[in-house]
Amino acid sequence: METIQTDVAIIGAGGAGLRAAIALAEEAPNLKIALISKVYPMRSHTCAAEGGAAGVIKSDDSFEQHFHDTVGGGDWLSDQDAVEYFIHEAPKELTQLEHWGCPWNREADGSVAVRPFGGMKIKRTWFAADKSGFHILHTLFQTSLQFPQIIRYDEYFATDLIVDEGCCRGVTAIEMRSGQMRHFSAKAVIIAGGGAGRMFRFNTNGAIKTGDGMAMAYRAGAALKDMEFVQYHPTGLPNTGTLLTEACRGEGGVLLNKDNYRFLQDYGMGPETPLGKPVLKTMELGPRDRVSQSMWHEFQKGRGVKTPWGDCVWLDMRHLGEKKINERLPFVRDISISYLGIDPVKEMVPIRPVVHYMMGGIHTDTKAATSIPGLFAAGECACVSINGANRLGSNSLVEILVFGRRAGLSAAAYATGAKPGNTAALAAKADEAQARVRELFMRSNGTESVAGLRKEMTDTMEEGAGIYRTQEGMARTSDKISELRRRYRNVVLTDKTNVYNTDLFNTLELGNLLDCAEAVAVSGRERKESRGAHQRLDFTARDDVNYLKHSMAYYNGLEPPRIDYLDVVITKSQPGVRDYSGAKK
Amino acid sequence: MMDVQLAERQAELEVLRYNPEIAGEPKFERYSVPCKTEWCVLDALNYLKDNVDPTLTYRWSCHMQVCGSCGMMINGEPKLACKAMLRDYPGVIRIEPLAHFPVERDLVAVADDFIAKLKRVKPYLIPSDKRSLEEGEYRQTPAQLKRYRQFAMCINCMLCYAACPEYGLHPKFIGPAAISLAHRYNRDSRDGGRDERQEELATNEGVWECTFVGACSEVCPKHVDPAAALQQVKVASTVDWYLEHFMSWVKK
Ligand SMILES: Cc1cc2nc3c(=O)[nH]c(=O)nc-3n(C[C@H](O)[C@H](O)[C@H](O)COP(=O)(O)OP(=O)(O)OC[C@H]3O[C@@H](n4cnc5c(N)ncnc54)[C@H](O)[C@@H]3O)c2cc1C
Ligand code: SF4
Numbered sequence: 001m002e003t004i005q006t007d008v009a010i011i012g013a014g015g016a017g018l019r020a021a022i023a024l025a026e027e028a029p030n031l032k033i034a035l036i037s038k039v040y041p042m043r044s045h046t047c048a049a050e051g052g053a054a055g056v057i058k059s060d061d062s063f064e065q066h067f068h069d070t071v072g073g074g075d076w077l078s079d080q081d082a083v084e085y086f087i088h089e090a091p092k093e094l095t096q097l098e099h100w101g102c103p104w105n106r107e108a109d110g111s112v113a114v115r116p117f118g119g120m121k122i123k124r125t126w127f128a129a130d131k132s133g134f135h136i137l138h139t140l141f142q143t144s145l146q147f148p149q150i151i152r153y154d155e156y157f158a159t160d161l162i163v164d165e166g167c168c169r170g171v172t173a174i175e176m177r178s179g180q181m182r183h184f185s186a187k188a189v190i191i192a193g194g195g196a197g198r199m200f201r202f203n204t205n206g207a208i209k210t211g212d213g214m215a216m217a218y219r220a221g222a223a224l225k226d227m228e229f230v231q232y233h234p235t236g237l238p239n240t241g242t243l244l245t246e247a248c249r250g251e252g253g254v255l256l257n258k259d260n261y262r263f264l265q266d267y268g269m270g271p272e273t274p275l276g277k278p279v280l281k282t283m284e285l286g287p288r289d290r291v292s293q294s295m296w297h298e299f300q301k302g303r304g305v306k307t308p309w310g311d312c313v314w315l316d317m318r319h320l321g322e323k324k325i326n327e328r329l330p331f332v333r334d335i336s337i338s339y340l341g342i343d344p345v346k347e348m349v350p351i352r353p354v355v356h357y358m359m360g361g362i363h364t365d366t367k368a369a370t371s372i373p374g375l376f377a378a379g380e381c382a383c384v385s386i387n388g389a390n391r392l393g394s395n396s397l398v399e400i401l402v403f404g405r406r407a408g409l410s411a412a413a414y415a416t417g418a419k420p421g422n423t424a425a426l427a428a429k430a431d432e433a434q435a436r437v438r439e440l441f442m443r444s445n446g447t448e449s450v451a452g453l454r455k456e457m458t459d460t461m462e463e464g465a466g467i468y469r470t471q472e473g474m475a476r477t478s479d480k481i482s483e484l485r486r487r488y489r490n491v492v493l494t495d496k497t498n499v500y501n502t503d504l505f506n507t508l509e510l511g512n513l514l515d516c517a518e519a520v521a522v523s524g525r526e527r528k529e530s531r532g533a534h535q536r537l538d539f540t541a542r543d544d545v546n547y548l549k550h551s552m553a554y555y556n557g558l559e560p561p562r563i564d565y566l567d568v569v570i571t572k573s574q575p576g577v578r579d580y581s582g583a584k585k
Numbered sequence: 586m587m588d589v590q591l592a593e594r595q596a597e598l599e600v601l602r603y604n605p606e607i608a609g610e611p612k613f614e615r616y617s618v619p620c621k622t623e624w625c626v627l628d629a630l631n632y633l634k635d636n637v638d639p640t641l642t643y644r645w646s647c648h649m650q651v652c653g654s655c656g657m658m659i660n661g662e663p664k665l666a667c668k669a670m671l672r673d674y675p676g677v678i679r680i681e682p683l684a685h686f687p688v689e690r691d692l693v694a695v696a697d698d699f700i701a702k703l704k705r706v707k708p709y710l711i712p713s714d715k716r717s718l719e720e721g722e723y724r725q726t727p728a729q730l731k732r733y734r735q736f737a738m739c740i741n742c743m744l745c746y747a748a749c750p751e752y753g754l755h756p757k758f759i760g761p762a763a764i765s766l767a768h769r770y771n772r773d774s775r776d777g778g779r780d781e782r783q784e785e786l787a788t789n790e791g792v793w794e795c796t797f798v799g800a801c802s803e804v805c806p807k808h809v810d811p812a813a814a815l816q817q818v819k820v821a822s823t824v825d826w827y828l829e830h831f832m833s834w835v836k837k
């Protein structure tokens with residue numbers, strides 16, 4: 001197997017991976033960087049983010065407010081030292097992006113414009129029309145082209161971390177066009193592999209969001225933290241799951257049930273606000289967990305809008321008018337016309353909650369370091385945690401920048417001091433990784449198909465790990481995933497050729513998703529309380545006595561993960577009541 | 586109650602298949618796929634891959650017209666498979682890899698040339714007046730933003746290269762998307778790098794190669810209008826030439 005020597009290997013070239021690479025290149029120009037990605041960088045799913053990125057910049061805002069919105073939004077499961085660092089770095093990172101050319105929307109005087117977003121008490125979301133993530137990703141990618149020491153390995157599929165004597169020292173990856181395995185020998189590795197929403201059937205995530213990075217770290221011994229917290233976005237198109245950004249509501253769109261009633265006022269987010277005059281942090285600008293949960297209740301009460309794709313509610317944007325929609329939400333208009341044949345300028349759009357984001361991920365400290373020396377993680381695959389039990393919209397585009405950079409700086413420092421590993425031992429580990437893939441590739445006596453197992457996985461996740469959960473449902477889903485992981489060993493490939501073998505990659509991705517899904521189901525089964533995005537019908541209250549803790553899932557071979565707990569870091573905000581009513585404001 | 590009927594349709598797909606490891610020329614394979622009429626071509630391909638032939642090879646990710654992965658020829662025209670709605674294709678749907686690029690396998694085109702060209706035009710801000718973070722953001726009015734925003738919308742899907750007859754004949758041509766991207770930075774009020782980029786653009790591989798067929802703008806799914814960018818760069822380059830040759834003569 002060919003070995004590629006580098007100083008730092010980065011797995012993933014989305015927003016987090018690119019930001020890490022640039023930070024490394026600027027901080028330690030002598031280090032060689034291998035940027036590995038299974039898709040060309042600009043295909044990474046950061047491009048799909050529409051709404052924007054939060055950072056305190058206006059004079060009516062303060063760090064204190066961003067802190068409290070984030071911690072309260074996360075139902076006090078966020079680590080407050082991490083949040084503190086995050087909010088202070090946020091405006092710097094967004095300004096840095098501006099200096100690199102990001103086309104942020106502007107005020108008439110040329111300063112950066114901000115828009116309202118759910119759960120944020122003050123307007124602080126920077127945006128580039130409804131293509132914010134797209135512009136962030138392309139700006140980072142294009143900026144990265146200036147640095148010759150960033151060597152890209154586009155369309156390389158990473159399979160395993162190489163850990164020797166307790167330290168991470170590289171990664172194996174398959175060059176997709178040749179099917180050849182390569183061993184990247186590195187002093188430090190950063191994982192920036194993105195989320196894992198594809199474990200659910202109905203989701204806003206791209207095909208590539210299969211939790212590969214999380215699963216690699218998990219199998220190598222790092223903990224997956226708070227995996228039970230899965231965010232549902234309230235406004236997905238009912239047929240494709242395509243996201244209509246929260247900015248639809250930020251700009252003044254409203255949600256109606258089948259009786260054209262703004263039902264959110266019945267769920268502690270009222271009183272009703274005047275049409276076209278959204279009030280921050282109430283009604284349609286409540287946090288995502290609350291809004292999605294209210295929709296679920298409306299469906300239970302028979303007040304959903306019946307559509308061929310199941311129960312929905314209406315998103316009404318007609319009062320915004322064509323001009324504003326074209327100016328601020330052009331993509332939303334395109335997408336609903338394309339996939340639903342509905343023009344939001346003229347008609348109401350049916351929408352329903354859709355799996356969107358994983359709050360959980362690889363456990364890291366505030367320096368983006370995992371528990372394995374030499375291994376760092378950032379972005380959606382990591383859990384620092386700033387998002388706690390429920391991420392606020394527009395915090396994660398900033399998270400990928402702040403902690404992407406942080407991971408780059410930490411890896412630079414680590415790699416500069418690191419001693420070389422034992423070459424023979426590392427090569428042997430790489431050979432083991434290759435043997436695992438080869439066994440799968442050569443297997444001829446299997447009975448299971450990838451598409452079949454994938455369907456069973458997404459079905460059981462929708463059933464047992466949805467918006468509302470029960471002990472029984474979660475136990476059934478945990479058992480089912482455990483069964484699927486066993487059956488996965490009998491998957492047989494149809495495609496036995498080397499060039500761009502998507503059958504092989506899809507199979508590896510399914511294995512990764514199953515590992516992550518089991519961590520979600522088991523962590524959720526064990527968390528006997530309701531907090532943020534984890535809502536239990538059998539334990540309806542938050543229980544700070546027993547569960548003001550992070551769940552830590554440890555890989556345990558074919559057995560279900562071992563679950564442990566870690567205290568939440570609380571500095572200045574004691575757990576309180578999440579109040580999204582407009583009454584007293 | 587929403588008033589929609591989900592209709593089904595048996596779509597006839599002809600897909601070009603090619604695997605370099607298996608002897609033989611590329612050939613069309615015909616499939617009959619049970620589809621919902623609301624589907625796009627990508628949904629039909631995904632159905633095929635999951636239910637009929639797992640070896641079918643193509644790129645996709647976002648399924649929302651923004652990642653730029655799923656460009657392919659659909660009935661002879663470059664399209665995003667996630668934007669090509671079945672309702673617009675009543676007859677047999679013929680699917681091939683993007684024209685003008687070598688084929689890696691099935692519908693996967695080799696993108697190396699395009700990626701290398703993007704880098705050549707220095708598509709990053711070269712500030713005219715470098716600022717520190719403490720100095721805050723550059724001021725840029727909505728009007729200044731508007732001057733370049735359209736050219737910043739490119740998703741690098743390569744459809745314009747597949748449509749460009751010039752690129753088909755002269756693969757050295759830098760091509761519509763890369764030139765639009767350079768133009769995007771040239772028009773940005775914060776940028777001062779035009780001269781550096783001009784070295785690449787004002788050559789025979791650059792704008793002068795373009796013969797203004799305009800096909801690029803017609804196929805662009807994001808209304809970038811690369812033809813307009815090419816035209817504007819040409820005009821600007823001509824002005825440069827005059828400034829350099831004519832004006833220096835006048836000054837003598
Ligand atoms: C539709 C949508 C809209 C959103 N809108 C917003 C918003 O408005 N505001 C906000 O703050 N957040 C938003 N989010 C969330 C936010 O966009 C993501 O959390 C964030 O972009 C994730 O960035 P990332 O760099 O961690 O991962 P990604 O951008 O997903 O990148 C992951 C990278 O890892 C690589 N990779 C993965 N596995 C492998 C492997 N095995 N081998 C090699 N490479 C691999 C991929 O190729 C890719 O380059 C949105 C999310 C979605 C889905
Ligand atoms: S200019 Fe248009 S067609 Fe060409 S690559 Fe960009 S988005 Fe695609």
Ligand code: FES
Pocket residue numbers: 645646647648649650651652653654655656665666667668
């Ligand atoms: S799948 Fe992303 S553009 Fe079509």
